Amino acid sequence: MKQLRFYGGLSIIQWFFFLLATSVALPIVIGGVFHLSMEEISELMQRTFFVVGISSFLQGWLGHRYPVADGPAGSWVSVFVILAGVAVQNGQSTKETLQLLEGGMIFSGLLLFILGATGLVNRLQFLFTPLVTGSFLLILALQLSGVFLDGMLRLQGDSNLNHEIAVISIGVFVLVIVLSIKGKGWIKSYSVLFGILFGWLLYFISGQSSNIISTPDSLIKFPDILPWGAPSLNIGMAVTSIIFTFVLISNTVAAVTAVTQVIPPKSEKAINQTISRASKAGGISHVFTALFSAVGVVPLPVSAGFIRLTGQKRIFPFMAASLALAGISFVPTIVNFLATLPSPIACAASLASFVQMIGISFQSLLKDSLDERRLTILGITLLIGTGLMFLPEGLFRSLPTILQYIFSNGLIVGTILVILLEQLWKPKEMKKETTKLPINKVG
Numbered sequence: 001m002k003q004l005r006f007y008g009g010l011s012i013i014q015w016f017f018f019l020l021a022t023s024v025a026l027p028i029v030i031g032g033v034f035h036l037s038m039e040e041i042s043e044l045m046q047r048t049f050f051v052v053g054i055s056s057f058l059q060g061w062l063g064h065r066y067p068v069a070d071g072p073a074g075s076w077v078s079v080f081v082i083l084a085g086v087a088v089q090n091g092q093s094t095k096e097t098l099q100l101l102e103g104g105m106i107f108s109g110l111l112l113f114i115l116g117a118t119g120l121v122n123r124l125q126f127l128f129t130p131l132v133t134g135s136f137l138l139i140l141a142l143q144l145s146g147v148f149l150d151g152m153l154r155l156q157g158d159s160n161l162n163h164e165i166a167v168i169s170i171g172v173f174v175l176v177i178v179l180s181i182k183g184k185g186w187i188k189s190y191s192v193l194f195g196i197l198f199g200w201l202l203y204f205i206s207g208q209s210s211n212i213i214s215t216p217d218s219l220i221k222f223p224d225i226l227p228w229g230a231p232s233l234n235i236g237m238a239v240t241s242i243i244f245t246f247v248l249i250s251n252t253v254a255a256v257t258a259v260t261q262v263i264p265p266k267s268e269k270a271i272n273q274t275i276s277r278a279s280k281a282g283g284i285s286h287v288f289t290a291l292f293s294a295v296g297v298v299p300l301p302v303s304a305g306f307i308r309l310t311g312q313k314r315i316f317p318f319m320a321a322s323l324a325l326a327g328i329s330f331v332p333t334i335v336n337f338l339a340t341l342p343s344p345i346a347c348a349a350s351l352a353s354f355v356q357m358i359g360i361s362f363q364s365l366l367k368d369s370l371d372e373r374r375l376t377i378l379g380i381t382l383l384i385g386t387g388l389m390f391l392p393e394g395l396f397r398s399l400p401t402i403l404q405y406i407f408s409n410g411l412i413v414g415t416i417l418v419i420l421l422e423q424l425w426k427p428k429e430m431k432k433e434t435t436k437l438p439i440n441k442v443g
Contacts, residue, residue, distance in 0.1 A: 015321035053326025063281030067318035103233035113283025134365035151347035305356030385414025
């Protein structure tokens with residue numbers, strides 16, 4: 001019994017650090033983009049921990065009911081970054097831009113909730129074929145690999161390679177991979193936890209500076225509501241939010257599909273119900289996130305990679321870790337300490353989980369045979385979706401704002417492209433079936 005409690009405790013700690021690792025990096029990125037002060041970044045991190053903890057618990061309890069972590073969406077981060085550039089170009093204040101993003105998240109959240117509550121999300125599932133889901137997962141992994149690799153190799157805001165940090169980060173990445181493959185028993189199950197703790201220790205021993213935040217004024221502090229101000233919305237953001245809702249649905253379907261490859265569902269009908277519940281919970285989470293002025297959170301498909309990496313399939317440790325993360329957000333001293341977790345270490349541990357997600361994306365792609373049609377669609381999607389990531393920053397600034405949002409985001413363009421090609425270019429067999437008319441015998 002004691003041994004079970006010990007391993008259960010380790011499972012909670014590992015899930016806690018996984019939730020932490022997926023939450024800590026992107027607020028720092030957003031803080032840098034919008035030129036937030038260190039204290040503002042710390043407050044954003046506090047709100048992010050709170051939102052991620054509550055949202056993950058909500059999904060595990062009432063939503064998809066799988067141990068799938070919610071976290072700041074890389075797709076939303078790209079919209080934040082693009083809008084920051086547009087604001088600078090148009091001479092807008094960052095506060096106005098952040099208020100617009102709050103409005104966009106609320107609008108997307110309401111749409112997502114309505115689609116889930118009415119069951120319309122299940123009628124849209126025909127759009128999200130294995131080819132679409134696999135392509136989405138692959139582009140998402142490639143897009144975020146750049147963010148995490150950049151964070152591994154240098155300090156935030158530093159344009160030069162930091163050799164010591166790079167060596168430590170790569171060491172953490174390799175350690176997690178090796179332990180997950182070669183480790184035996186409980187060592188394999190807690191490879192991510194060991195990697196983070198080992199990297200954090202090396203970071204401290206090497207004398208690398210970590211984030212320093214002033215001592216909090218109070219022991220307990222509730223996360224601020226709407227610290228960026230009242231939400232606003234314009235036509236451009238409304239249209240973008242409608243388009244982006246399809247990306248959020250694709251993300252939800254991809255996350256559920258990925259985790260069902262690790263934890264098989266009871267039936268196909270159960271998957272439909274799961275996605276419907278997950279959409280409703282995701283809509284609530286988006287509104288909740290906007291009220292606490294954080295980056296929009298979504299179920300992270302990389303969680304399936306983490307589960308496969310560690311073998312942690314039980315829901316209880318995950319939900320306990322989610323509540324723990326939300327709980328510690330009320331204690332500024334703990335938040336400030338966790339905020340000192342070096343971003344390169346968090347990025348390295350997250351990138352290790354993406355190795356498994358790449359494999360899951362290929363499994364999804366290979367569910368149907370890759371004939372000439374599917375290979376062509378996949379090739380076009382990857383070339384354009386990933387190619388957009390390498391274009392010069394600000395290339396689309398001459399376009400209307402709404403088109404800047406879309407074309408500057410390879411994940412959005414890739415997702416829309418693969419859905420359109422999959423639906424417009426039907427297989428020959430399907431065309432024959434649809435063109436055959438029933439013959440009625442007369443007389």
